[in-house]
Amino acid sequence: DAGVIQSPRHEVTEMGQEVTLRCKLISGHNSLFWYRQTMMRGLELLIYFNNNVPIDDSGMPEDRFSAKMPNASFSTLKIQPSEPRDSAVYFCASSLTGKNTEAFFGQGTRLTVV
Amino acid sequence: GENVEQHPSTLSVQEGDSAVIKCTYSDSASNYFPWYKQELGKRPQLIIDIRSNVGEKKDQRIAVTLNKTAKHFSLHITETQPEDSAVYFCAASRGGADGLTFGKGTHLIIQP
Numbered sequence: 516d517a518g519v520i521q522s523p524r525h526e527v528t529e530m531g532q533e534v535t536l537r538c539k540l541i542s543g544h545n546s547l548f549w550y551r552q553t554m555m556r557g558l559e560l561l562i563y564f565n566n567n568v569p570i571d572d573s574g575m576p577e578d579r580f581s582a583k584m585p586n587a588s589f590s591t592l593k594i595q596p597s598e599p600r601d602s603a604v605y606f607c608a609s610s611l612t613g614k615n616t617e618a619f620f621g622q623g624t625r626l627t628v629v
Numbered sequence: 630g631e632n633v634e635q636h637p638s639t640l641s642v643q644e645g646d647s648a649v650i651k652c653t654y655s656d657s658a659s660n661y662f663p664w665y666k667q668e669l670g671k672r673p674q675l676i677i678d679i680r681s682n683v684g685e686k687k688d689q690r691i692a693v694t695l696n697k698t699a700k701h702f703s704l705h706i707t708e709t710q711p712e713d714s715a716v717y718f719c720a721a722s723r724g725g726a727d728g729l730t731f732g733k734g735t736h737l738i739i740q741p
Contacts, residue, residue, distance in 0.1 A: 571728065618729055620673050
């Protein structure tokens with residue numbers, strides 16, 4: 516298995532534009548987590564899903580952020596409209612519920628909003 | 630929700646010495662406590678974890694201790710080496726499908 520795969524690796528966009536980040540889970544995993552990492556705030560949990568269902572989205576900063584799992588192996592995180600303060604590294608991670616709660620991280624998407 | 634505090638934010642030790650990083654958590658229902666290592670520009674990766682039914686766990690030069698009564702856990706690295714230089718994150722979770730709540734991280738610097 517190639518592990519958790521995120522795309523794109525880097526994204527530079529202008530303020531006000533829509534940004535979509537993508538994540539492919541490890542095959543067989545059923546929990547999916549989106550994290551945001553900044554120097555000031557560290558690693559913040561934005562939202563997590565279990566069996567395609569959003570369980571807790573209390574970490575999503577604003578209504579401009581939305582996340583979906585259209586199927587068991589894929590998720591998107593969308594920011595619309597984007598703002599400079601959204602600049603960060605966004606990680607997704609997956610795990611297998613009930614067997615091992617270790618979370619495996621993707622390589623991250625570095626987002627820069629100018 | 631869970632709140633995890635981690636100290637220190639930066640730790641500099643001489644090569645060969647030991648390093649200790651401490652974390653506290655707030656949710657008494659948390660029962661899973663992993664530690665992740667993140668090298669510059671890379672993803673966090675699990676190095677060791679401990680569950681609430683165990684007080685201590687060791688894997689070669691790294692060990693983790695857990696005190697459930699006091700709600701704190703610590704990472705111990707002995708005989709530090711240059712490749713130990715990285716940012717270390719502690720985390721806590723109720724397990725199952727619950728997400729991990731991370732501490733702010735400790736930048737460990739190994740001085741030659």
